[in-house]
Amino acid sequence: MQTVYAQMGISLDGFIAGPGDGPGNPLGTGGERIHEWVFDLAAWRRRQGLEGGRTGADNDRVVRILERNGAVVMGRRMFDNGKEPWGPNPPYRCPAFVVTHSGHEPLVREGGTTFHFATGGLQDALERARSAAGNKDVEISGGADLVQQCLLEGLLDELEIHIAPVLLGGGIRLFDRPELAGVRLERTEVAASADVTHVVFGVTAGDPS
Amino acid sequence: MQTVYAQMGISLDGFIAGPGDGPGNPLGTGGERIHEWVFDLAAWRRRQGLEGGRTGADNDRVVRILERNGAVVMGRRMFDNGKEPWGPNPPYRCPAFVVTHSGHEPLVREGGTTFHFATGGLQDALERARSAAGNKDVEISGGADLVQQCLLEGLLDELEIHIAPVLLGGGIRLFDRPELAGVRLERTEVAASADVTHVVFGVTAGDPS
Numbered sequence: 001m002q003t004v005y006a007q008m009g010i011s012l013d014g015f016i017a018g019p020g021d022g023p024g025n026p027l028g029t030g031g032e033r034i035h036e037w038v039f040d041l042a043a044w045r046r047r048q049g050l051e052g053g054r055t056g057a058d059n060d061r062v063v064r065i066l067e068r069n070g071a072v073v074m075g076r077r078m079f080d081n082g083k084e085p086w087g088p089n090p091p092y093r094c095p096a097f098v099v100t101h102s103g104h105e106p107l108v109r110e111g112g113t114t115f116h117f118a119t120g121g122l123q124d125a126l127e128r129a130r131s132a133a134g135n136k137d138v139e140i141s142g143g144a145d146l147v148q149q150c151l152l153e154g155l156l157d158e159l160e161i162h163i164a165p166v167l168l169g170g171g172i173r174l175f176d177r178p179e180l181a182g183v184r185l186e187r188t189e190v191a192a193s194a195d196v197t198h199v200v201f202g203v204t205a206g207d208p209s
Numbered sequence: 210m211q212t213v214y215a216q217m218g219i220s221l222d223g224f225i226a227g228p229g230d231g232p233g234n235p236l237g238t239g240g241e242r243i244h245e246w247v248f249d250l251a252a253w254r255r256r257q258g259l260e261g262g263r264t265g266a267d268n269d270r271v272v273r274i275l276e277r278n279g280a281v282v283m284g285r286r287m288f289d290n291g292k293e294p295w296g297p298n299p300p301y302r303c304p305a306f307v308v309t310h311s312g313h314e315p316l317v318r319e320g321g322t323t324f325h326f327a328t329g330g331l332q333d334a335l336e337r338a339r340s341a342a343g344n345k346d347v348e349i350s351g352g353a354d355l356v357q358q359c360l361l362e363g364l365l366d367e368l369e370i371h372i373a374p375v376l377l378g379g380g381i382r383l384f385d386r387p388e389l390a391g392v393r394l395e396r397t398e399v400a401a402s403a404d405v406t407h408v409v410f411g412v413t414a415g416d417p418s
Contacts, residue, residue: 013384165394181379
């Protein structure tokens with residue numbers, strides 16, 4: 001069954017990016033510390049066109065994430081901040097639907113990533129992504145605003161966070177909306193290495209009473 | 210060796226209490242959801258004078274926490290909010306040092322808890338607690354302000370968080386200070402049940418470069 005999920009690296013104090021993120025600097029100041037556990041992994045290096053790297057449980061997890069995606073959905077700010085650093089061969093390798101108010105022709109990149117600009121709202125973008133993904137899953141790639149919106153609208157089946165053992169002190173919080181108190185979660189998996197703690201939640205839709 | 214540590218229940222969105230905490234309502238609105246994993250445990254019930262309750266890994270963990278404490282240190286706000294709900298027999302069962310600006314004679318309670326009001330600042334309160342604890346450990350009991358102050362001043366050896374699978378949407382954040390970016394942590398333990406995820410960090414003192 002197709003799953004709509006998000007997986008986000010966060011600092012222990014809850015940030016997905018450090019202060020001062022912007023175009024060309026999607027992680028903000030210090031934000032790369034959240035993702036340090038990823039950079040040396042063989043699967044991640046391979047996707048950047050590099051050889052070597054660490055294998056093991058964290059690597060297996062990243063392999064599974066990369067393989068499960070049939071399409072991704074992202075917010076406009078994430079696209080604007082990322083398009084330069086991603087370069088000509090973005091790491092998605094599948095159709096990517098950007099939720100935006102301003103339309104644009106699809107941008108075909110190397111490696112299988114094509115950015116589609118969906119102006120019909122989140123639910124429309126998600127429907128298009130589900131259809132494009134076929135039997136594979138759809139990742140809500142970010143940013144925090146979009147993930148929270150999906151949680152609040154009952155569109156997310158699963159949320160995985162990768163907690164890095166770092167404190168950033170500021171930046172973009174993954175969770176910062178009062179309405180989130182109505183969302184119900186069920187913890188379904190925990191895994192950890194020395195570098196990161198992975199926690200997976202099922203999102204319980206329905207009446208938040 | 211004596212360890213100075215903190216162990217705090219937090220929501221997935223980072224709150225240790227819900228909105229509107231105050232005297233007689235130390236957990237704020239919805240804050241009891243953070244601690245639901247504790248209330249039914251045999252060790253916790255026993256400390257409230259109740260029989261029965263769940264045993265197992267979470268219970269063993271709470272037993273170890275309750276047994277390791279030789280003294281606790283807390284902030285004035287935590288004392289003011291808690292003194293009514295704690296009743297005549299507070300759950301500490303050891304000397305408790307309240308960091309405060311206004312002095313007061315010690316308050317002797319049933320069960321081994323005596324509140325001492327330490328007006329010489331955090332470090333002085335901690336020194337008195339370390340001495341009172343003998344061979345046992347000292348818990349920085351809270352609130353969030355005091356725990357963060359201890360992190361920033363290099364006074365904490367260990368920090369354990371119990372992540373509840375709930376979103377509160379607001380309240381008191383455990384981590385909300387920019388200066389925390391200078392604190393270095395090492396993840397030392399992870400344990401989990403369906404109800405809660407325990408993550409333990411060693412605090413690395415020294416140069417935050």
